[in-house]
Amino acid sequence: MRDELAVPIPLLYGFLLTLARVGGALVFVPLPGIRSGPESVRAVLAVGMTLALFSRWSAPPIANPGIGELAGWLLTEAAIGLAIGLAVSFITEGFLLAAQILSLQAGFSYASTVDPTTKADSTVLVVIAQLLAGLLFLATDLDRQVFLAFARSLETFPPGSALASPALADKLIPLGAGIFSTGLRLVLPVVILLVMVDIALALLGRLNAHLQLLTLAFPIKILAGLGLLAWILVLFPRVFNQSAEHTLAGLHILIAP
Numbered sequence: 351m352r353d354e355l356a357v358p359i360p361l362l363y364g365f366l367l368t369l370a371r372v373g374g375a376l377v378f379v380p381l382p383g384i385r386s387g388p389e390s391v392r393a394v395l396a397v398g399m400t401l402a403l404f405s406r407w408s409a410p411p412i413a414n415p416g417i418g419e420l421a422g423w424l425l426t427e428a429a430i431g432l433a434i435g436l437a438v439s440f441i442t443e444g445f446l447l448a449a450q451i452l453s454l455q456a457g458f459s460y461a462s463t464v465d466p467t468t469k470a471d472s473t474v475l476v477v478i479a480q481l482l483a484g485l486l487f488l489a490t491d492l493d494r495q496v497f498l499a500f501a502r503s504l505e506t507f508p509p510g511s512a513l514a515s516p517a518l519a520d521k522l523i524p525l526g527a528g529i530f531s532t533g534l535r536l537v538l539p540v541v542i543l544l545v546m547v548d549i550a551l552a553l554l555g556r557l558n559a560h561l562q563l564l565t566l567a568f569p570i571k572i573l574a575g576l577g578l579l580a581w582i583l584v585l586f587p588r589v590f591n592q593s594a595e596h597t598l599a600g601l602h603i604l605i606a607p
Contacts, residue, residue: 363415364407367509369400370424372500374431379496380442380487399497406504427509430605434503437525437601438496441593442483444532445586449479452537455544456575457568486590495598503605525600532593536586540578544571 373396415423452458453473487493547570555563 359414361407363420364509365400367423367427368403368407368504369396370427371431371434371503371509372396372399372403374428375435375438375496375500377432378435378439380439380484381493399500402497403501403504406501408504408508423509430503430507433522433604434496434499434601437522437597437604438492440525440529441492441532441590441597442480442487443529444593445479445483445536445590446476447529447533448536449473449475451533452540452575452579455537455541456571458572482586483590486587490587490591490594492594495594499598499601499605502602506605521600521604525597525604528593528596528600532589535589536582539582540575543578544575547571547574 376392376396376399450473453475456475458473458475548567551563551567551570
């Protein structure tokens with residue numbers, strides 16, 4: 351008699367619920383190129399991460415749930431995954447905000463290029479900040495920390511037992527404030543320098559109204575902004591690490607019981 355491979359139903363439910371949580375997080379986790387890649391690659395990545403978390407799978411509280419209960423569990427797991435992925439994305443969004451502020455102040459917003467992640471028009475500095483943030487995400491081993499946070503969330507809230515509540519949003523909203531603090535810390539020296547350049551050009555134009563300062567303003571501001579930005583670029587990894595530590599600490603609070 352030929353042996354048949356039988357998969358226990360509770361194990362299958364645990365796989366589906368864990369996959370829903372992992373898939374929800376991959377929507378926002380800032381892995382380089384994940385959004386622009388094929389759908390099949392992202393699906394394989396989600397399944398691979400789910401299988402890697404096999405030791406954290408757990409059976410749902412009800413052995414034979416109905417369709418409504420199973421759908422509710424899947425939505426809850428997807429919401430938890432989205433919250434984890436959104437919290438992690440706050441780290442790189444601070445760099446994008448800084449690039450957007452600097453682009454507007456230095457005049458880079460007049461030129462745009464194609465963002466390799468979203469395929470939309472973006473300024474040059476925003477695209478560079480996107481690539482730099484993705485590089486630092488992998489260089490600082492943050493992907494492993496996110497994976498460990500997944501494992502911890504499965505221990506704290508086993509699949510099928512967690513409940514989505516307003517408290518989840520209350521814990522997530524304070525992490526969003528880190529976007530503005532990180533962005534301002536990165537570009538505040540450059541913005542102050544560009545404001546001083548604007549004031550100097552305004553005073554010079556006041557002294558001599560015949561000077562054509564409009565043709566000189568953009569080159570001067572671009573060179574000054576790029577020069578100071580290159581000088582403080584060595585501080586970006588330190589700021590990224592501090593932002594990552596703050597976000598990971600908030601993430602542990604987010605998944606705490």
